[in-house]
Amino acid sequence: MTTTRSSASLLARQWQHGGWLSSLLLPLSALTAWAVARKRRQYLDGSRPAYRAPVPVVVIGNVYVGGTGKTPMVIATVDGLRARGYTPGVVSRGYGVKIGPDARVGSGALEAARYGDEPALIARATGAPVSVHPKRALAARALLQAHPDVDVIVSDDGLQHLALARDIEIVVQDERGVGNGRLLPAGPLREPASRLQDVDAVVTNIGTPNGPSPTIGTARPRHVQMWLEPGAARQIEGGATRALSAYAGQPRIAAAAGIGNPERFFSTLRAAGITLASTLPLPDHHDYADSPFQAMTADAILVTSKDAIKCAALHDSRLWEVPVQAAFSDPQLFDWLAQALRQRAPG
Template sequence: MTMGRGATLLQRQWQTGGWLSTLLRPLSCLTGLAIRLRRRAHAQGWRKTWRAPVPVVVVGNVYVGGTGKTPVTIAVVRALRERGWRPGVISRGYGVKIGPAPRSGRGTLSADDFGDEPALIAQETQVPVAVHPQRPLAGKALLARWPDVDVIVCDDGLQHLPLGRDVEIAVDDERGVGNGLLLPAGPLREPPARLDTVDAIVTNRSMHATSDSAAGAALGVPYRSDMRLTPSRYVNLVSGESLSAADFMARYGATPLAAAAGIGQPERFFSMLRHAGLNLVQTLPLPDHYAYHGSPFDSLQAEGVLITAKDAVKCAGLGDERLWTVHADTAFSRPALFDWLDVRLRAAAAQRRQRHTQPPPPPGKVD
């Protein structure tokens, strides 16, 4: 199962422009108008913005889908825990009908109930997770159930203005801003200038790409870092056997393998595996957030099938002994990104404490 021709054509024109992109420009103008009206409504106070009692980090993007937000979110959560924070995660729960009440949990969560990305984050980090399309509701539910959470990390939500935030991290990749146009004529959720207003930009690069965003970059706004994903561990989805990257290569390095991925950029996953030296004889790109109601792997003849961790949370019930989950490490060109984030968040927490302890104004005096 692959992307249709129309979608492939649109993806190409999102990068270079063309007749279809030109035809869709009037709709992009409407997108831009909606963005401006929404931002004005929040700026003027016509629509409410929830300010959480703890600092909030939003990890998002302006390029629609597939830039690598979830690996960055997981890395942020792990880094904050290492620095003494007690993080919790909120997310929309993409593709899941949540209903009026948020859902929350931790540990092993059902992708059918929470969405594949929140389920993956919960599994990989073991921190509390809450989901709801209205992120403030998810945040309130998270803090109500786990009152010891002292920082909220929002997976996606850069455009979700009802959620106040202290730090914005935008994740992009080698596609940049494409043709620079808003949806649907281009790939952008917001104008390219939005990137000038975030606090940090992380560029997800393939292993063979050269770095041009972080080398020698000065501290400032935005803070820039490249990231790259490399396989670290392979886990058989049926037996649970876990092999390091080196042990997997020693056993299967010469074996013809297949790989499948239901993510925004499947080829990035395949390229990572080839760069690691694996012999991929078949690849199966699937739509992002593929549901796996049935097995798509029957057409693959290889002895082993490599899948992403995001896909694995939905494939456990398939019972295919050939499936190996690829767990990847996220390497940052500027690891000090997380020290910088820690400083920003501690300052935000101190400001909250100061506001909370300030005495009320004298009677009859208007602030």
């Protein structure tokens, strides 16, 4: 385990700053560049057809592999569009779940084991219908068939899934930016950094506000800062709520996170005045088939909403979910999005 973590840490440093390992992998990155360019060219020239939904499609994705904060952005987008008169639906891959040939469509309290943790969280947080399948076009068709009232589709991830035509592309990145600027595996990028110039908006997840916001203008892409504001904690076993400030000054508070960047969650808690006696970073999409908390000596263990979706079966009264809500430097972000959708609506 120590060797695996050490290797992952080395690769993370190389992906951010470059180095001997990154340079060694550059020939493989050239193959990635060729494959990415070829695929994009095929969709642009029509040799590979893309499904054009009868309603507008907003894709929220990233070019940096792994977690950058897409899920809170998807939830905020669904809520923002609904507040402006739309009836949104969501399509997602359903990471880690065997879906089968047909898309799986549901809403409300969905099982993470059947839909994936992020789709289940999005469905619970927004109430919007969610359709999951690795083929986003198939998921979109199934969503519209089951929910014909949906008049805009929000794609959770899928920037590189060009088989689903889109009207708006939003990239979510974090403080790592584009890292060393190289494509996989020499760097962390799924597509060249120049792809950021082709999208409609770049949302940077900064963790906590710490300086002047970017100037809002009409240039494309639109640059916006996002940060995550924590709400009151909710006990997973029992449903009691407690103000996050109640944990400040307590000596035996721990935190765990199975997300793309666990340290971001821990930093959010520390910024709220909580001293963490211990932290447990877990792999993204950790399944919690067995409890990783038995050896933790803590009065309370704070976890993310994405983890809480899967932790109910553990029946551990120490577990408390800390929900977060996205906030933005641009108060007109979703007004802009709604107007852009009206201008680019299919047909």
